[in-house]
Amino acid sequence: MSDHRYYVTTNEAGAARALDLLSSVFEDEGYPVATMEVDEDKGQWEASIYVAGDPDPAFKDRIRDCLGPDFAGSTLEIEQFGDVDWIAKSLEGLKPVRAGRFLVHGAHDREAVRANDLAIELEAGQAFGTGHHGTTAGCLEMIERVMRASPGGPRGLDPVLDLGTGSGVLAIAAAMLGPVHVLATDIDPVATKVATANVRHNRAATQVKCVTAPGFHSTAFTSAGPFGLIIANILARPLMRMAPDIKRHLAPGGSVILSGILEGQRRQVLAAFNGQGMRHQKTLWRNGWVTIHLT
Numbered sequence: 159m160s161d162h163r164y165y166v167t168t169n170e171a172g173a174a175r176a177l178d179l180l181s182s183v184f185e186d187e188g189y190p191v192a193t194m195e196v197d198e199d200k201g202q203w204e205a206s207i208y209v210a211g212d213p214d215p216a217f218k219d220r221i222r223d224c225l226g227p228d229f230a231g232s233t234l235e236i237e238q239f240g241d242v243d244w245i246a247k248s249l250e251g252l253k254p255v256r257a258g259r260f261l262v263h264g265a266h267d268r269e270a271v272r273a274n275d276l277a278i279e280l281e282a283g284q285a286f287g288t289g290h291h292g293t294t295a296g297c298l299e300m301i302e303r304v305m306r307a308s309p310g311g312p313r314g315l316d317p318v319l320d321l322g323t324g325s326g327v328l329a330i331a332a333a334m335l336g337p338v339h340v341l342a343t344d345i346d347p348v349a350t351k352v353a354t355a356n357v358r359h360n361r362a363a364t365q366v367k368c369v370t371a372p373g374f375h376s377t378a379f380t381s382a383g384p385f386g387l388i389i390a391n392i393l394a395r396p397l398m399r400m401a402p403d404i405k406r407h408l409a410p411g412g413s414v415i416l417s418g419i420l421e422g423q424r425r426q427v428l429a430a431f432n433g434q435g436m437r438h439q440k441t442l443w444r445n446g447w448v449t450i451h452l453t
């Protein structure tokens with residue numbers, strides 16, 4: 159038996175419409191429905207419904223009926239996942255990852271920690287950020303470089319902002335490098351909850367405060383800032399949109415670390431931040447993604 163998903167490829171508005179339609183019919187029956195951006199440059203999105211067991215043509219017809227005339231011209235595609243051992247898979251997702259001196263690992267891999275490691279222990283959670291993604295690993299490495307090279311030491315960059323904290327991994331990393339206060343924010347309340355638990359688990363709660371906020375829409379930013387270091391691992395487009403806000407909340411002489419940027423988007427992002435008077439210092443390249451340091 160294999161699990162599968164049915165999906166239509168559309169644009170952002172189409173994905174939102176498909177999500178409404180599919181949720182209204184299938185969510186009460188317990189089928190997860192989700193949308194995701196699959197190609198930022200082309201503005202392509204997928205709206206999916208996840209189904210356990212083998213595909214059933216009658217169920218596919220029900221999805222078609224539910225999507226109705228709005229999606230008459232779209233192909234309803236199917237992706238099968240095969241037999242997946244989810245326990246093994248989730249443990250595999252938590253294999254220890256090294257980035258600079260950081261080792262990000264799960265509780266079952268404590269023996270992998272070496273004497274000089276800065277070890278961050280995370281459990282399998284719902285929020286993004288176990289260190290396996292090129293953007294997280296790039297940020298960990300860049301945070302270490304920037305905080306160590308700061309003329310006033312890490313304290314010279316106090317306070318730090320981790321915008322889009324996900325699992326909280328980058329906020330925890332910054333707190334491990336020096337006696338800095340970190341504001342860790344995320345648009346997603348589930349991420350903020352997971353981050354809060356991870357911050358406590360890594361004994362960083364006296365330094366890191368987690369807050370749910372979309373972009374810079376919270377009074378928490380003005381009361382905690384301006385920031386000596388702003389880290390934002392989101393995506394190129396929202397980062398470019400937020401460039402003026404990032405500049406406004408940055409302390410004079412402060413640093414910005416950006417990731418979630420594909421190699422081909424690097425120049426555009428640099429242009430947006432140069433437009434705010436910021437200068438490029440260094441780029442790290444990992445698995446098609448770049449992490450950029452600007453001052």
Ligand SMILES: C[S@@+](CC[C@H](N)C(=O)[O-])C[C@H]1O[C@@H](n2cnc3c(N)ncnc32)[C@H](O)[C@@H]1O
Binds near residue numbers: 343344345418
């Ligand atoms: C790529 S993940 C990065 C997570 C973590 N910082 C890391 O490096 O592994 C991006 C995170 O940003 C959050 N996010 C996306 N847009 C946001 C916004 N406008 N304001 C705040 N958080 C946002 C997402 O919910 C997600 O948790």
